[in-house]
Amino acid sequence: MEFTKGHGTGNDFVLLPDPDGQLDLTPELVAALCDRRRGIGADGVLRVVRAAKHPDSAGLAGEAEWFMDYWNADGSFAEMCGNGARVFVRYLLDNELATPVGAALPLATRAGVVRALVEGDAVSVEMRRPQVYDASTATLGGLTLPGTAVDIGNPHLVCVLPAGVELAALDLTVAPGFDPEVFPAGVNVEFIVAGDPVDATDAHSLMRVYERGSAETLSCGTGACAVGAVALRDAGRDTGVVAVDVPGGRLTVTVTENSCWLSGPAVLVATGEVDLSTLSAAA
Ligand SMILES: N[C@@H](CCC[C@H](N)C(=O)O)C(=O)O
Numbered sequence: 001m002e003f004t005k006g007h008g009t010g011n012d013f014v015l016l017p018d019p020d021g022q023l024d025l026t027p028e029l030v031a032a033l034c035d036r037r038r039g040i041g042a043d044g045v046l047r048v049v050r051a052a053k054h055p056d057s058a059g060l061a062g063e064a065e066w067f068m069d070y071w072n073a074d075g076s077f078a079e080m081c082g083n084g085a086r087v088f089v090r091y092l093l094d095n096e097l098a099t100p101v102g103a104a105l106p107l108a109t110r111a112g113v114v115r116a117l118v119e120g121d122a123v124s125v126e127m128r129r130p131q132v133y134d135a136s137t138a139t140l141g142g143l144t145l146p147g148t149a150v151d152i153g154n155p156h157l158v159c160v161l162p163a164g165v166e167l168a169a170l171d172l173t174v175a176p177g178f179d180p181e182v183f184p185a186g187v188n189v190e191f192i193v194a195g196d197p198v199d200a201t202d203a204h205s206l207m208r209v210y211e212r213g214s215a216e217t218l219s220c221g222t223g224a225c226a227v228g229a230v231a232l233r234d235a236g237r238d239t240g241v242v243a244v245d246v247p248g249g250r251l252t253v254t255v256t257e258n259s260c261w262l263s264g265p266a267v268l269v270a271t272g273e274v275d276l277s278t279l280s281a282a283a
Helices: 027-034 082-094 221-234 276-282
Strands: 002-008 011-017 044-050 066-072 105-109 112-119 122-128 131-140 143-151 155-160 188-195 203-211 215-217 240-246 249-255 259-265 267-273
Touching: 002 082, 011 082, 027 044, 027 066, 027 276, 044 082, 066 082, 082 105, 082 112, 082 122, 082 221, 082 259, 082 267, 122 221, 131 155, 131 188, 131 221, 143 221, 155 221, 188 221, 203 221, 221 240, 221 249, 221 259
Parallel strands: 011 044, 066 105, 155 188, 203 240
Antiparallel strands: 002 011, 002 267, 044 066, 105 112, 112 122, 122 259, 131 143, 143 155, 188 203, 203 215, 240 249, 249 259
């Protein structure tokens, strides 16, 4: 089967073209594809399928032609993936499956329809406005860190590190603990340090993330949006622009009254053929 590999600020994905929804994609196959030693290696899989051809998106087919069928590296589903959506749009354009017509390109996801704009190397996606809804805690290496629960289609817990705790020193080879009563379906945990605003931004954060279903990644787009909402709240603002520096680069988050824009580079780096039957047999 044909595949493409792409990434957005180091958050990497295997894209599988399956326009008519004929591929029998299973959690085991996704985990095998994402295995960095035995498979292609990625933080997740993006199946490129027509919205009308997938049961999770058929109801959105009138609004968007394509459905981003996103899977985490462990084979679980997630409702939304901000970097994945940006890479998915790059794939559609490079493969002439969609044309940038000046207006934003609609894309169906499990969290509804999002819209994308492409400007040179940057792909921006407009998602729902992050909802800051609760306080909770994460535990990591003997520390209990206060955090803020944020929903942007998928769940996040944003923890601002207290003085004396170094972002670089956190051991994210181990999953952080969280309260399952607040996050019954699991959570993506962001650890941040507030910095001075840069360029034309209202706030700036340094972030590392432990993603539900994918462990530590170099970047998380929805996580950056959650961080942006918390940084603006902490700056006493409701809307604004936040630069979020992740290990894989910089994302720019613009929170408006009704939505949230995520911008940054999105690139395709390879195409090839993968023998799914060999992977399935090894899974
Ligand atoms: N890396 C993504 C988020 C992917 C989904 C996440 N792991 C979850 O389970 O919610 C992004 O860029 O937003």
